[in-house]
Amino acid sequence: MLKKNARYNYLVCIYLSGIVFFTLFRLAETAVYCSMEETPVDFGGQYPQALLMGFRFDTVVSCYLLAVPMVLLIAGQMARIGKAWFYAMVHYVTMVLYTVAFFACAADIPYFCYFFNRLDAVALSWMDNFGTSMGMIFSEPRYWLYLIVFVAVATGWWLSGRMIYRRVLTPYVNERISWGWAAGLTVVLLALWFVGQRGTLTGGRPVRVSTAFFSNNPFINQIGLNPVFTFIKSLEENAKEENREIALTDRATADSVIAEQRALPVDSALATLGLQLERGTNVVVVIMESMSAEKTALGHGASLTPCLDSLMAASHTFTQAWSAGIHTYNGIYSTLYGQPAILARHSMRRTPLPRVYGLPQALGSAGYHTAFFVAHSADFDNLQGFLSYNGIEQVVDKKDYPPSEYVNTWGPPDHVLFDHVLEHCDSMAAKGPFMVTLMTISDHGPYVVPQGTDFRPRNKEMERQVVEYADWSIGRFMRMAAQRTWFEKTLFVFVADHGAAIDKVYDMSLAYNHVPLIFHAPGRIAAARDDRPVLQLDAAATILGLLGLEGGDRTLGIDLMRQSRPYAYFSADDKIGVVDGEWFYLYRVKQQNGSLYRYREGATDDLAGHEETRVEDMRRYAFGMIQASQEMLKIKNEK
Secondary structure, eight states: OGGGGHHHHHHHHHHHHHHHHHHHHHHHHHHHHHHHOSSOOOOTTOHHHHHHHHHHHHHHHHHHHTHHHHHHHHHHHHTTOOOHHHHHHHHHHHHHHHHHHHHHHHHHHHHHHHHSSOOOGGGGGGGGGHHHHHHHHHHOHHHHHHHHHHHHHHHHHHHHHHHHIIIIIGGGTTOOOOHHHHHHHHHHHHHHHHHHHHTOSSSSOOOOGGGGOOSSOHHHHHHTSOHHHHHHHHHHHHHSGGGTSOOSSOHHHHHHHHHHHHTOOOOHHHHTTOOOOOTTOEEEEEEETTOOGGGSTTSSSOOSOHHHHHHHHTSEEEEEEEOSOSSHHHHHHHHHHOOOOOTTOOSSOOSSOOOOOOHHHHHHHTTOEEEEEESSOTTGGGHHHHHHHTTOSEEEOGGGSOGGGOOBTTBSOHHHHHHHHHHHHHHHHTTSOEEEEEEOOTTSSSOOOOSSSSOOOSOSSHHHHHHHHHHHHHHHHHHHHTTSTTGGGEEEEEEESOOOOOOOSSSSOGGGTEEEEEEEOTTTSOOEEEEEEEETTHHHHHHHHHHTOSOGGGSSOOOTTTOOOSOEEEEOSSEEEEEOSSEEEEEETTTTEEEEEEGGGTOOOOOGGGOHHHHHHHHHHHHHHHHHHHHHHHHHHHO
16 A cells, blocks of 8 residues: 555655755754864753754755645646656656755855854845855865765765655556545645644744744754745845834834934043044054954953054053944944944945945045055945945955955955055055055955965964964054054054854854954054943044044944943844943844843843843834934935
């Protein structure tokens, strides 16, 4: 009798085989993640439960992958189709669908380890820069490893599938069973499929991303997810009409929060500083790739940045500064234009191009020449189009450097990029005040430590060496700048585009948003360690305030030398964080739930239910500011 049920048996065998392969990817992802952590990962005895959760999500994905083959095989059973070509077609469709799913699983391993987030629609932003993205992938040995793993797994999958096809399906497609038996099996199969694609045996809602969050351990919460599921769900969310514009709070609340910020008084403790730089002071803004505060003396471990540490000690350094988001485009956008990240929205690549007021326009109006330097192609993240449209006169990128200076797919390394910036500043100094912004790149894979320099790494791991090299490049740049005639009349600002997911205490890595913010002007800005919560987006307003120029109030930043904000807030695509000196409020937008932690103590107890007033105040502030940004941009770009 089992032989007569060949079509149904085939589906069951493919499903079980698929679950095995999905599980293998989950185990491989766990092994890679653990190998990259400096301290042993504490699973708290919950890993088996995470695997069980993974089985549920893998079943959901499998049911959708098998939907078309199932319909075709049921039709073949009912119509008594015995043609070999028909079942070969069904088989190849099934194998291809699963192969695409396994590719997503392989791609998710480096994606998760880098972003500490499962594969989602944000990954598609790289496809608009396909050539550069492919160059990065094929230049990084670790990515080759993941590709090799995918090819090996895919080969095993096809061999396994061929065995199931030949032994279970093709020999018995002409076996006859009664209409009643076939109908009964079809009903059972459809019922199982319905339950499987919901991921639950109860009558409640189907599984969602939030279903996987059953623990206080952020890794355990995410490892049970299937990347195909998270990718498709993120596409669905992005396609929904209500998600095209955020609705964190109402317009009245957003206006009220902004009005409160506009009315912030001058902080009496800061008023005595009386900081005011000479009109026409040059501005050099260095946006450092992935320079989390945790890599520096501001972190909890051994510092990798002696040059940056020395610079911080001689500058006005904000120790509790937070990046707007976790992507480079967030960092450039927020630093120059004083606007927050609006969740996962790409701030610089939209049609039509958004018009945003910020530091480039304000300084341009004051007679400054403005330039932006980047190592890679300025087409990446639409830097060329957006920056040129929003006040940057000159964008210097990969095409402007000799190919002999390239060390990887990104182009020249940091110290060479700094040399080009120095040459530009030399040529501009005689023409009037200038603002130069540069985006470093060396602390981004594929990692390369250039040869032929006097840099000597202290660590053996390449990931640490590139941080040391990036730091050495900064020190070298500042020593060479100090010899220039324009140095004494220049304000240097150092900030990271974002940090790195070094800590995994919460399901939103604080180290990914905690960054240094440094204002350096020897003899004019006194060295100070400032522990107030501040934002990366405050840089523009603060620079304008120091120069005595107007325009800071047209951003959502504040002049940090004169004002203080109650909280810092930031995004990680689908999460919002809010911090003060003690508390961290984490809001999961898609799940619509939040948690409150004493983050300075590293505590994981969720105290949101015990601190409702505090939660509401932090939430109102952050939601109002982000919502206000959307409204400001909407009004500006509708004009």
